[in-house]
Amino acid sequence: MSQTHGRGGREQPVVAIDGPAGAGKSTAARRLAEHLGFVLVDTGALYRGVALSAQEAGVDWDDGVALGRLAESLDFAFHIAEDGTPSLRIAGVDREADIRSPAIARGASDVSRHPEVRAALLGLQRRLGAEGGVVLEGRDIGTVVFPDADVKVFLTASSQERARRRVNDLISRGQHPVFAAILEGIEARDAQDMSREAAPLKPALDAILLETDHMSLDQVVERLAEIVRNSSGA
Numbered sequence: 001m002s003q004t005h006g007r008g009g010r011e012q013p014v015v016a017i018d019g020p021a022g023a024g025k026s027t028a029a030r031r032l033a034e035h036l037g038f039v040l041v042d043t044g045a046l047y048r049g050v051a052l053s054a055q056e057a058g059v060d061w062d063d064g065v066a067l068g069r070l071a072e073s074l075d076f077a078f079h080i081a082e083d084g085t086p087s088l089r090i091a092g093v094d095r096e097a098d099i100r101s102p103a104i105a106r107g108a109s110d111v112s113r114h115p116e117v118r119a120a121l122l123g124l125q126r127r128l129g130a131e132g133g134v135v136l137e138g139r140d141i142g143t144v145v146f147p148d149a150d151v152k153v154f155l156t157a158s159s160q161e162r163a164r165r166r167v168n169d170l171i172s173r174g175q176h177p178v179f180a181a182i183l184e185g186i187e188a189r190d191a192q193d194m195s196r197e198a199a200p201l202k203p204a205l206d207a208i209l210l211e212t213d214h215m216s217l218d219q220v221v222e223r224l225a226e227i228v229r230n231s232s233g234a
């Protein structure tokens, strides 16, 4: 089949899923990628990897120039387990558990403000998606990384709903979260991600907005699959 797809001239589409923390992007993007048989690229993991590596190397999360240099030197790869679970490897070492802590989440938001860091990760993200047949999940995929993505969805939910989901998630892991503190953390991260000058979190003009407050995960995945189907005219 030599037919090319959409704006990028690729045979398979690039699907961009952006949105704020806790909107259910990660799980929905993963389920969508599985459903389509596409590769999943969790771009937030790369920013988390920079924050973790900086912490370990003694580089300040405020030092954009040093962070940019560090980010350029890092050897990132995604390893996919047999059950489809992706994990981030840095220099060949599995760092998935280490990048998921709340401290590193905050660090990722800090380091992602710096244009030097964003520039250092841009080429890698584009290479990972270049062939198409990929779901990229992040904050600026439809606006900056793949402005010519074939499908762009901005997935969101109210901060209250996102905090509720996070609290339930933590309770199911045996933790005892305080709702107000979780809500405050989510709103602080939103404010920082939306107000930064470099690639702020915002929907692309041509993105489809999907507000998930009253949707189950299954409904979200089904709707995403439908959006992809409609975009390819299949």
Ligand code: DC
Pocket (backbone or CB within 6 Å): 021, 043, 044, 045, 047, 048, 105, 108, 109, 110, 112, 137, 138, 139, 140, 141, 189, 193
């Ligand atoms: O999706 P996440 O929570 O793993 O993302 C961690 C941080 O990385 C988040 O605060 C914003 C930043 N990020 C970004 O600026 N651009 C992306 N494409 C992905 C994540």
